[in-house]
Amino acid sequence: MKIEQYNPSKTASTKYLFFTGKGGVGKTSIACATAVFLADSGKKVLLVSTDPASNLQDVFGLELNNKGSEIKEVPGLVVANLDPLAAAAEYRESVIGPYRGKLPDSVIQSMEEQLSGSCTVEIAAFNEFSEFLTDDEKAENFDHIIFDTAPTGHTLRMLQLPSAWSGFISESKHGASCLGQLSGLDSKKSVYKKAVETLADGGLTTLVLVTRPETAPILEAQRASDELGALGINHQTLVINGILESHDTNDKVETALFEKQQTALKSIPDSLLKRSITMVPLRAYNITGIENVRHMLSYSGSGAAGTVSNLPNGYQLSDIVDEIYESGKKVVFTMGKGGVGKTTVAAAIALGLSQKGEKVRLATTDPADHLNLVVGQESGISVSHIDEQDELKKYQEEVLTKARQTMSEEDLEYVKEDLRSPCTQEIAVFRAFADIVAKSKDETVILDTAPTGHTILLLESTQSYNQQIENSGGDVSTAEKELLPRLKNPNDTEVVLVTLAEATPFYEAQRLSDDLKRAGLTVKWWVINASYSMTDTKSEFLRAKAANEFQWIQKVSEISEGQYAVIPWKPFEVKDEKLLELLCEEDESSKK
Structure with missing residues (x-):
């Protein structure tokens, strides 16, 4: 599939440019390269980042502020x-502050x-970039204003709902995840x-x-495009970052990468x-420093070649399996942002x-049938x-x-939008998982999609809130109540955090780890997936x-205190019998 290379001078036909995409796809790098390209072309450009995992300061090599x-x-x-x-x-704090000292501590905790x-x-x-x-x-001062990270369709729909500005504050009355977040912003409506x-x-x-x-x-790009298009944001363009334009047919790893991409x-x-679809070629160098930012859209050189011969001492995935087995832990979470391979790691640990x-x-x-067909054939696995x-x-x-029994139609629209949030989906999945654990006897249960620390704390605060105030809906189930204490017991639960050896996946995993610690969950093991440094390319x-x-x-x-494993990038789609290769110590590409 031949795609024209991305050219900002053609894309930047408007004053405002919003870059959006799944974490780790390179939107910050492309936003920076676009800003530098346009400024080098004589334009006055303002680049604004709202990404919590942004490495903008590393890119430009100086301390930045919000001014x-x-x-x-x-x-x-x-x-x-x-x-x-x-x-x-x-x-x-601006929302909750007025209620401190006036409402019970448990209610304040729930609101927080x-x-x-x-x-x-x-x-x-x-609120900031508005x-x-x-x-x-x-x-008036800038020809282009570029935003790194655009709002999702969920946020924009929430902002457009009339009931969001009616003073409606739920305080967890229906069990959804994030009602009330607009309650202090009425002055910003216009x-x-x-x-x-x-x-x-x-x-x-x-x-x-x-x-x-x-x-x-x-x-993910399709989902975002459809959601935003439904809201009337139709002036969209797609940039596919990291395409390998050609490959060395004598190198099996590079050939496999090329074929997987195609x-x-x-x-x-x-x-x-x-x-409109354009592409940016795969770059071997890190997009940091002004010159590399400039090169991103024009220079295809690989930078300094070499191998990493002095990796910190780590483990293999089989070592983590050994530790879980010897510890006798019965609940295992593989956690991480989408696309890092947590489902694959979960299946390999199960095997x-x-x-x-x-x-x-x-x-x-994971809806893929191969887990049922292959993993299910293994003795002892359900x-x-x-x-x-x-x-x-x-x-x-x-x-x-339950909400219809007490709420107006206007407020119900607000509830419906809240129920579309990512956290609400986490709660729904967690309920199903809790039921599986409750019904499973004498089994080790492994889950590839786990709730964040925020969701776990939300479930707990909802439980606490329900104990003191009559609540018409959103109760924490018995299975969830029984499971929550188990999750915080390091003798019973293992959390395996999966990431990639790249900037954004690392920062997002670090934030997830902090979130879990806030909820009282211990993260012992990290897994770095799909590492080129562990291949024989x-x-x-x-x-x-x-x-x-x-x-x-x-x-x-450093962050794991040496408790991590590295899985090499594999020249095949990791599924079916190939899952076993993630545990195979004899795999030459896995040797250090």
Whole structure:
């Protein structure tokens, strides 16, 4: 599939550019490269990042703030780095502060957790960049204003609901995840209205969907495109980052990478094919420093080739399986952001424990039949497939049935939107998982999709809240109540955090780890998946990529205190009998 290379001068036909995409696809890098390209072309450019995992300061090599800093090496470019986590904390306190000392501590705790999720962070980020989006002076001073990370369809729908501005505060009355996050922003209603209108104006705004030539990120781009299109934001363009344009046919790893990418590109959904599509070639070097940012859109050199010969001492996945088996732990979570391989790691751990004679149940949200067909054939393994959409639908209907007894139609619309949030889906899936654990006797239960620390704390605060105040819905089930204490017992539960040796996946995993610690869960093991540094590639290009993985492996080594394993990138799709190769110590590509 031949795709034209991305050229900002063609894409940047509007004043405002919003870059969005799944974590780790390279949207920050492409946003930075676009900003530098346009500034080098003589334009005055403001680049604003609202990404909590942003490495913008590393990219430009200087401390940034939320006011804007001039980049001396790039005349005409000003960069602002907003901190949505700090903004969310300030906003949370502005909402809750007036109630301190007036409501019971348990209610305050519940409200704090209601306002601690990703939805609130995104609302706070939208609050921050709305000022940039609606500021007439900035519009006059800059030819282009570029935003790294766009709001999701969920956030934008929430902002458009009339009941969001009616003073309606739920305080967990129906069991959903993040109601009330707009309760302190009534004074911003007109600003938000103008911001949403600007986003939907194709003459002012272009939405740049960034993805990778891989199945999961492409499907995520389709979902985002459809959601935003349904809200009238139709001026979209798709940029596929990291395409290997050619390959060394003598190197099996590089050839396999090329073929995997081409297969993914052939499966691009029809709805995305209707959009303008361009590509950025795969780069072996890290996109940090002004020169590398400039090179990203024009220079295909691999940088310094080499191999990483002094990796920190780590383990293999089989070592983690041995530790779980010897410890006798009965609940195992593999956690991580989408696309890092947590389902694959969960299935491999299940196989490893089964081979040791353990009776294992793998609870998965992966709809792929191969888990049932292959894992199920192994002695002692049972597979429970959790259908996320079915579980979400059941939970939504349960909550709405109870809410209809006390709420107006206007407020019900607010509840319905809240029930579309990612955290609500976590709750629905967790309920199904809790039921599986409750019914499973004398089994080790492994789950590939686990709730975040925020969701666990939300379930606990809802439980506490329900104990003191009459509540019409959203009760924590008995199975959930029994499971929550088990999760916090390090003698019973193992959390395996899965990431990649790249900037954004690492920072997101680090934030997830902090979130779990806040909820009282211990993360002992980290797994770095799909590492080129652990392959036997002879390709100069891939050896350069491998060398650039070292800093992220080093960071994982430090944060995990050496409790981590590295899985080599595999020249095949890891499924079926190939899962066993993740545990195979004789695999030459796995040797250090």
